[in-house]
Every structure is written in C-alpha cells, then in structure tokens.
C-alpha cells in the first residue's frame with residue numbers, strides 16, 4: 001500500500017467525478033432545451049415565419065453538435081473514473097530543484113482550475129515513459145527540447161478506481177507488466193497496447209517525419225497495432241490539419257476490418273474508413289463492368305497453385321507481365337507517330353517532327369498528351385481548331401477507350417496467360433493492371449482527398465497494386481506486413497522494389513514476436529528462414545502434435561480437444577484448415593456452435609471459429625488447432641504453416657495425417 005499514491009488517485013477520481021457530474025447536468029439541460037425548442041417549433045408552426053424557423057433549426061443543430069461532443073467527453077471521464085492513468089514519471093528539469101510528477105493515461109485530464117492531473121499517452125511528455133530508463137531523459141514540445149533527470153518511474157494497474165498493481169521500474173516498460181498483459185486471453189477484437197508500447201514501437205508510432213513508412217515485422221510483432229496507434233498519434237499531433245476522414249485503411253477482408261475497428265474509438269478518436277483493395281480499385285473505374293472476387297482468386301492460388309487459372313493470376317504479378325504492359329503502351333504511342341500527319345491540304349507534319357512532340361518525360365497519359373500536342377501543333381501551325389488534329393491522332397491508337405485497349409493487350413499475352421476478363425467482367429487479378437493501364441492511357445482523376453493511406457498485409461499485394469496506389473494517393477503512407485507470411489508468392493525482392501517505388505521512405509524491421517508463447521514462436525520459426533525472430537520469454541504449453549489415422553479418428557480427437565478448450569481458461573479458439581473442402585467437411589461433422597469465417601463474415605459470434613488461413617491471417621486466438629496437416633509439411637519451409645501457427649497466443653495443436 002502506497003499512501004501517497006492512494007491519496008493522489010483519490011484526488012484525481014474526485015475531480016473526475018466532479019467534472020463528470022457537472023457535464024452530465026449540462027447534457028441533461030441541453031436535452032431539455034432541445035426538446036423545448038422542438039416543441040415550440042411544432043406548437044407554433046403556423047405562426048413562425050421562415051427566418052424564425054431557420055433560427056430555431058440552427059440553434060437545435062448547434063445544441064445537437066455540442067451534445068455529441070460533450071457525450072464523447074463524458075464517456076472518457078467515465079473511463080477515467082475507473083482507470084485514470086497507468087504510469088507516473090518523476091522528472092527534474094535541468095537546473096530545477098523540484099521533481100515534478102507526471103501521470104500518463106489513455107486520455108488527458110485537467111480539472112476546472114486548469115491543473116493537468118493526467119497527460120494523454122500521446123502528449124510529448126509521455127515520451128519520457130516510453131523512451132527512457134531512469135536517469136537522463138528529454139522530450140520535444142513545440143520544437144523545443146526539454147532535458148532533465150528521470151528520478152521515478154511507476155506503472156499502475158488501476159481497475160474500478162483501485163490500484164491493483166503498482167511497480168517501480170527502472171526500465172522503459174516493466175517486463176512484469178508486459179508479460180501480464182500478454183498472458184491475458186484474447187477476444188475477437190484487437191486491444192490497445194498503450195500501457196506497454198515498447199521503445200522501438202514507440203519510435204514508429206511517434207514518427208511524424210517519414211512520408212512513406214514501411215514496417216516489415218515477424219508474425220505477432222505488433223505491426224497492425226502500431227500502425228493504428230500511429231494513426232491515433234498523428235490525429236492528436238496534427239489535429240489542425242488531419243482528421244479521421246483523411247485516413248484510409250486498406251484491409252484484407254471484412255473480418256479483419258471488424259477485428260481492428262474498435263482501436264481508434266477506444267483511443268478517443270473517430271473510427272477510420274476501411275476498404276478492401278478491390279472495392280477501392282472499383283471506385284476509380286468509370287466503366288460499368290463488374291469485377292470478380294479477389295478472395296475466390298486467392299483461394300484458387302492457395303489451394304491449386306499449379307492450375308492454369310492460378311498461373312494466369314500470378315503471371316500478372318510478374319515483372320515479365322509489367323514489361324509487356326509497358327511495351328504495349330509504348331507501342332500505342334509509336335502507332336500515333338508512325339506516319340506523317342496531314343494537317344491541311346497544304347500542310348503536312350513529318351513523322352519525325354511529330355515524334356518530337358511526343359517526348360513524354362512527365363509520363364502524361366497518352367490521350368492527354370495527344371490533346372496537349374494537338375493544341376501545340378495547332379498553335380505553331382496557326383490552325384483554327386486543334387480538335388481535328390487530336391481526332392486524327394487518337395484514331396491511330398485504334399481504341400476509343402482504355403478497357404477495349406487493355407482487353408486487346410490481354411489477347412497479345414502468351415497462351416494460358418490471357419485470363420478470363422471480358423468487356424462485362426474484369427477478373428480481380430486484372431483490376432490493378434487495368435487501372436495502371438488506364439492511368440497511362442487516359443488518366444484517372446483522384447477523387448478522394450486522402451492524406452494518409454494505411455496498407456496492412458502488404459505482402460499480399462503486387463508491385464502493380466503499389467504503383468497504382470502511389471499514383472492515386474501520393475500523400476503519406478504507413479505500410480506494414482511480413483514477407484514471410486505471403487499467401488501467394490515468393491516475395492524476395494519485394495521490399496527492395498517497394499523502397500525503390502516510394503519516395504522518401506523508411507523501412508523499419510521488427511524481429512520480436514509478442515503474440516505467441518515462447519514455445520509456439522520457437523516451433524513456428526522452423527517454417528521460415530528467419531533466424532532473427534525472437535520470442536518474449538513467456539512460457540506456455542508445449543506444441544501438441546497429434547497423429548490421426550483417418551477422418552473419423554480425426555473427428556474424435558478434434559472434438560476432445562474442443563471439449564478441453566471449453567473447460568480451459570481460454571476464450572477464443574481458431575480451427576484453421578488448409579482447404580475450403582476441409583472446412584465444409586468439418587461444418588457438417590462438428591455439431592457445436594461455431595462461427596465460419598469466409599468472404600462475407602463481418603462478425604465473430606462464437607468462441608470457436610472455423611476457417612482457412614486466407615481469412616485467419618492478421619487475427620489471433622488463444623488456442624489454434626490445425627486439423628489437416630500432412631506430416632511431411634512439418635519438415636519444410638512453408639509460409640502458410642508459419643502464419644497459421646503464429647495465430648496462437650497460448651496453445652497450438654496440430655493434427656497430422
């Protein structure tokens with residue numbers, strides 16, 4: 001029992017309560033005022049002129065907006081009543097005698113007298129907690145560096161207004177706290193990690209300078225968590241110029257979107273917009289053509305990697321495909337300048353001179369370039385109208401729109417690689433190649449005013465995806481993923497290519513895994529070639545490998561494990577299959593409440609989940625069961641097996657044929 005800290009906590013909670021009570025009263029009186037105004041406008045409808053009505057409406061909308069704001073503040077105060085802060089730093093500024101205490105919490109709090117009793121975890125002063133051990137420390141605020149000595153660091157676990165745990169720590173974040181945090185059971189929603197952000201993670205979260213930040217990290221190293229905390233930090237830091245509407249997250253599927261959707265609201269910010277890559281791509285298409293499902297293509301590539309379809313889909317990610325696409329675009333330009341241009345009966349522009357107009361260092365879209373060139377020719381040759389010139393040049397391309405030109409390009413590809421796009425249905429694997437083509441052919445107007453793009457699971461996108469995204473969203477980006485978790489391809493030159501593509505980038509690498517127990521990380525490491533990967537020293541059960549002889553035997557053993565899970569302290573279990581076929585078989589045989597995750601699943605309702613790695617990636621479960629692994633698979637490198645194993649926090653069970 002630390003009397004001083006108990007007293008401070010009481011004082012803070014008292015002030016929070018006072019503020020919450022007074023705000024509660026204000027909200028109630030706002031509500032009364034709103035109702036009163038509404039009643040008045042209804043009762044006196046016939047007598048009010050249009051200006052009075054307008055005035056009433058304006059006042060009501062103002063009250064409404066104020067109430068929304070105040071209700072948000074009240075929610076934060078209610079949280080603070082129970083758990084106002086989690087850390088304290090005692091800091092002695094250089095050349096000062098006094099040691100000032102700073103308490104750090106999820107939200108900041110100043111009482112009515114303006115005394116800052118709690119600092120938001122994103123405030124500059126909180127860097128002292130995340131970045132420094134006891135001793136010398138500094139932080140930057142408004143461009144000024146404040147230096148001094150950190151003489152005290154405490155970490156708290158406060159629940160229901162009571163101190164449950166209090167430790168003095170010399171380090172940045174105390175290990176005991178981290179381990180306690182990591183040993184908790186998971187839920188189907190991602191949690192905030194503000195209490196235990198690690199030094200190297202903090203540097204990324206607080207990085208405001210890098211335009212394109214790329215985070216390559218081993219499974220469970222906190223990439224997604226960090227990317228989201230970084231957004232919360234930027235929203236706080238740049239609140240005058242950045243709002244939640246300015247940020248867009250590209251997420252791999254619906255279930256992942258729902259898994260991460262509560263982080264920003266928990267941190268007191270509005271939720272961020274999320275879109276999958278196909279929906280985003282489709283929003284840039286003016287044509288009324290449909291686009292097939294990316295998830296169906298991914299399933300084909302994962303489950304039948306050698307089928308002709310898979311080869312054709314994967315071909316679109318290859319450098320050969322990109323070279324052919326670029327060459328085709330060049331050929332179209334060549335066609336435009338291949339012959340002399342008859343301007344009038346007397347005037348002919350030689351093809352050599354025409355060619356000079358078409359030098360294109362700024363890589364303008366071909367159609368735009370033709371229009372510009374036509375205007376220049378008309379000006380130089382004193383023609384009345386540039387349109388007939390443009391029409392003649394466009395005719396030489398042979399296609400009136402990007403889609404027909406792109407479909408023609410597909411027909412020039414080697415047999416078996418042409419794919420199955422047509423004028424009514426574009427294959428998902430053709431969507432971004434097509435958008436790239438369109439960008440270079442007639443251009444795409446960027447509609448969205450997105451200032452920051454977050455791309456998670458970067459390894460599952462091709463360079464063409466990134467080329468298009470960079471062209472459409474030239475602003476800031478946070479891109480994270482793990483090349484060893486690539487679902488569909490060998491990603492060796494991926495990071496180099498990505499770095500070359502994005503200007504002003506910084507690549508950060510994380511090797512420490514926080515999600516899984518030591519035993520699980522050590523086991524999973526054998527499936528990838530990454531000796532750098534390390535685990536937090538949090539021990540758990542050994543990985544269980546259970547041989548099964550046939551399907552009925554498998555069912556018995558699987559059911560038994562599920563019963564054990566239900567009796568354990570764990571709350572979430574993921575059964576991750578190698579194929580959809582296995583999922584289908586298990587659905588009919590496992591007669592118990594479980595949630596099947598597929599393309600359309602947006603919420604997990606049950607504790608047990610049945611799915612494939614395509615949908616489980618990015619997620620996590622206390623217990624993971626892999627029901628259909630061949631013994632031979634355990635002896636070789638395998639991205640998908642690595643990804644599957646690392647979904648587990650505490651327990652990994654593998655049933656082998």
Ligand SMILES: Nc1ncnc2c1ncn2[C@@H]1O[C@H](COP(=O)(O)OP(=O)(O)OP(=O)(O)O)[C@@H](O)[C@H]1O
Pocket residue numbers: 178181182191192193196197198201217218219220221222223224225226481482485514515617618619620646
């Ligand atoms: N500093 C931390 N303190 C507490 N928990 C952490 C910390 N860093 C990461 N974690 C936890 O580790 C788990 C993995 O985090 P996250 O999903 O962000 O990792 P990831 O690198 O995106 O994983 P993957 O690539 O395997 O999907 C989460 O449960 C997260 O809360």
